[in-house]
Amino acid sequence: xxxxxxxxxxxxxxxxxxxxxxxxxxVTWGRRGDxxxxxxxxxxxxxxxxxxxxxxxxSGLTALSQxxxxxxxxxxxxYEPLPPTLGxxxxxxxxxxxxxxxxxxxxxxxxxxxxxxxxxxxxxxxSGAIGTIVHSQVLQRYQEADQEEDPxxxxxxxxxxxxxxxKETSREMVARSAATxxxxxxxxxxxxxxxxxxxxxxxxxxxxxxxVTIYREEGILGFFAGLVPRLLGDVLSLWLCNMLAYLxxxxxxxxxxSTMSEMKSYSQAVxxxxxxxLTYPFVLVSNLMAINNCGLAGGLPxxxxxxxxxxxxxxxxxxxVRPSLAPAP
Numbered sequence: 001x002x003x004x005x006x007x008x009x010x011x012x013x014x015x016x017x018x019x020x021x022x023x024x025x026x027v028t029w030g031r032r033g034d035x036x037x038x039x040x041x042x043x044x045x046x047x048x049x050x051x052x053x054x055x056x057x058x059s060g061l062t063a064l065s066q067x068x069x070x071x072x073x074x075x076x077x078x079y080e081p082l083p084p085t086l087g088x089x090x091x092x093x094x095x096x097x098x099x100x101x102x103x104x105x106x107x108x109x110x111x112x113x114x115x116x117x118x119x120x121x122x123x124x125x126x127s128g129a130i131g132t133i134v135h136s137q138v139l140q141r142y143q144e145a146d147q148e149e150d151p152x153x154x155x156x157x158x159x160x161x162x163x164x165x166x167k168e169t170s171r172e173m174v175a176r177s178a179a180t181x182x183x184x185x186x187x188x189x190x191x192x193x194x195x196x197x198x199x200x201x202x203x204x205x206x207x208x209x210x211x212v213t214i215y216r217e218e219g220i221l222g223f224f225a226g227l228v229p230r231l232l233g234d235v236l237s238l239w240l241c242n243m244l245a246y247l248x249x250x251x252x253x254x255x256x257x258s259t260m261s262e263m264k265s266y267s268q269a270v271x272x273x274x275x276x277x278l279t280y281p282f283v284l285v286s287n288l289m290a291i292n293n294c295g296l297a298g299g300l301p302x303x304x305x306x307x308x309x310x311x312x313x314x315x316x317x318x319x320x321v322r323p324s325l326a327p328a329p
Contacts, residue, residue: 006011019192033166036090051132051133054132055132056130057166058129059128059129061173062124063118063121063125066100066117066118066121067105067117067118068101069124069194070118070194071101071104071105071108073195074194074198074298076287076288077195077287077291077298077303077304078303078304079298081144082103082107084099085097085099092126108197111197113128116197119194119196119197120190120193120194123186123189123210126183126186127183127186127190128183128189130183131179131180131183132179132180134175134178134179135175135176135178135179138175138178139173139175142175158181161315165242165246167241169239172242173238173269176235176238177235178236180230180231181227184226185200185211186213187230188222188223188225189214189292192210192291192299193205193289194202195298195299196296196298198296199296199297199298201297203295203296204296217294217295222294225290225292225294226285226286226289226290226292226310227286228286229283229285229286230282230283230286233279233281233283234282235281236279236282237275237276237279240271240279241271241272241274242275244271244275245268247326248271281314281317284317285310285313285314285317288304288307288313289307289310290315292304292306292307292313293307
């Protein structure tokens with residue numbers, strides 16, 4: 001997990017590193033089309049019983065991934081409590097490396113105990129549960145509309161065509177966007193609960209008080225800070241993932257192979273990861289905007305500049321990335 005910071009360099013800013021390397025793939029709660037796998041075209045929509053089981057399963061996965069999510073957010077905002085250590089990169093060259101996941105987790109545990117690794121878990125659980133229900137309900141409405149137009153549609157074999165892929169992906173886009181829109185306030189509160197660790201604040205503690213605080217200080221728009229880049233990244237990731245998977249499964253893999261279904265599942269995972277890497281900058285910008293100038297130390301200089309908009313955040317991140325991409329003299 002160590003990340004090289006370059007020979008002789010200490011305390012490098014985390015923005016360009018976070019922009020270049022996805023720290024993790026986000027855990028989702030059974031939404032078709034979510035990274036790392038694309039939508040499974042023609043499959044049955046989630047019923048309420050399926051949604052309930054997805055919520056229960058998702059709750060467990062979310063709880064297990066919470067420490068990883070917590071560390072990832074702190075890294076994204078540039079929190080570097082531990083000094084880099086001298087090590088060697090894959091080429092054998094000596095470089096200063098920043099601590100990895102477990103070192104950061106131990107640092108948090110020393111200060112807040114094991115329970116400290118689960119800050120922000122409650123609003124994140126609420127976000128996942130509500131998002132799963134909204135997502136399944138939107139897809140169910142589409143299915144009901146199809147059955148009203150053609151009662152025998154559910155008995156037909158799914159058509160593996162570009163037209164079907166576009167249709168399913170469009171519906172998945174609407175469902176995911178609706179779920180994201182409804183649950184984004186919980187996402188904002190989750191991030192701010194985590195970032196409080198930097199300045200040891202308690203501003204966004206509790207269940208209902210964060211809603212009151214955000215509404216009083218920022219109004220309704222405060223609940224949707226960082227929404228636009230998050231939606232854009234979600235939509236782009238979905239379309240990239242599904243279209244790449246369709247192209248690979250249609251033209252690169254030959255039918256008739258005994259392990260064809262397994263090969264196609266692998267291609268879906270690969271395209272999903274590739275799409276998540278390409279759209280990761282949107283995730284980073286969204287998270288930074290969600291905590292920008294919210295009254296927490298982690299959302300203010302020196303950890304983060306005051307951004308006027310998400311486009312301003314994007315441009316400043318690019319300015320920090322370009323020097324790191326330049327070839328060494």
